[in-house]
Amino acid sequence: MILDIKQLAYFLAIAEEGNITKAAERLHIAQPPLSQQLKLLEEELGVVLMERSTRKIQITDAGRLLQNRAKQIIELMEKTTKEFKDLKEGLQGTLSIGTISSAGAALLPAEIQIFHEKYPGVDFRIRENTTFEIVELLKGGVVEIGIIRTPFNQDTFSSINLSDEPMVAGALDSFWNGDTGYLDLTALEGKPLLMHNRYANNIEEACRKAGFEPRVICRADNTRSMLKWASIGMGIVIIPRDMISLEQDVKLHFREIKEESLITRTVIIWMKNGHLSTPARHFLELFHT
The missing domain is CATH 3.40.190.10 (Periplasmic binding protein-like II)
Incomplete structure (x- = not known):
């Protein structure tokens, strides 16, 4: 026995309308084929689904069971179809x-x-x-x-x-002697520097081109740790500008380094x-x- 969705939809329409003629009008099909579908469904299931009379159709207990199941099956099929459509369209x-x-x-x-x-x-x-x-x-x-x-x-x-992010140098105010604004690389000469391993080679090369050998006291992979070390006066941390937000509790003053070659993207x-x-x-x- 194999039930198809069309059979269930036909049966559900008859059960809801309580009349084959009205159900046929709702489904836009002729009445005889719809009556035949109901008869075939009962034969397949081996039960009487509806008691026919001249005035109306009375649904049986077996018919009520199938009515509930048909609603669930059709709703599940519609939901599944929608989910596949949503999946295809990127909605899930x-x-x-x-x-x-x-x-x-x-x-x-x-x-x-x-x-x-x-x-x-x-x-x-x-x-x-x-x-x-x-x-x-x-x-x-x-x-x-x-x-x-x-x-x-x-x-x-x-x-x-x-986004393009320039490098910034962050340190306690005592390292800057009150200076603000942009920072020329030469201002870092002789200062203890903290650098991220990813950018250290580029920064060191830029310093050499500016005419001095940088004093790098730490190269590390953890930016948060370097921000904390700078906040206790260990040195000047050099990081891309958007990394400032990684550590909220540090009391550092940041100055943007005026050097095009150090801009990261x-x-x-x-x-x-x-x-x-x-x-x-x-x-x-x-x-x-």
Whole structure:
């Protein structure tokens, strides 16, 4: 015995209308074929679903059971069809994103809120990693979208530029002697410097081009730790400007370094020749507008 959706829909119309003629009008079909469908359904199930009379149809206990089940089955089929449609259109699914810490703290909350309001059926999986780690996660298919800092391999990844961030130097006021505003690299000569490993080589090279050998007392991978060390007077921390927000409790004064070669760029990237889910494509659209 195999019941199809059309049979159930026909039966449900008859049960709800209480009359085959009205049900046929509702379904836009002739009455004889509808009566035949009801008879075939009863034969397949081996039960009487409706008691016929000249005035109306009386539904039996077996008919009421099938009526309830038919409603559930049709609603489930409609829901399933909608879910597949939503999945195809990116209204449901899971979006995996890898992000550097500064973007995770400053950029993603606003963008995710906008995206969630438009696509509430999409779930997020967010991973905070270094740029190098995010690149590897993208290559391995663990995340679909990465938010990183330049440089990156432009032959492998497509990208959208998000923001340019100059380097800033942060220290206690005593290191600056009251100076404010932009900072020339030469002002760092002889000062104890704290640098992130990712940017240290570029900063050191820029210092040498400016005519001095930088006094680097620490190279590290943890920006929050360096901000705290600078806040106790250990030295001057040099970081991209948007990293300032990573540690709220430090009492540092920041000055922007006037050096074009040290400007970093935050970009959103994805595999150039890889498959992007529909939710991922919708998310990228936020950055095209």
